Amino acid sequence: MFMLIKSYNSLREAEEEVAPITKNCITCAMEIPVDAKKCGYCGETHF
Numbered sequence: 001m002f003m004l005i006k007s008y009n010s011l012r013e014a015e016e017e018v019a020p021i022t023k024n025c026i027t028c029a030m031e032i033p034v035d036a037k038k039c040g041y042c043g044e045t046h047f
Helices: 003-013
Strands: 020-022 032-033
Touching: none
Parallel strands: none
Antiparallel strands: 020 032
């Protein structure tokens, strides 16, 4: 019984979503950090 519950819990932990750390610029489509206010490639400001 213990092994069944332990394996079930390990599967549930693997399903948790991880927050993204990058996003795509709306102008040049390059990957930039989520917290960026300005694209380092094209200079577009993001709000």
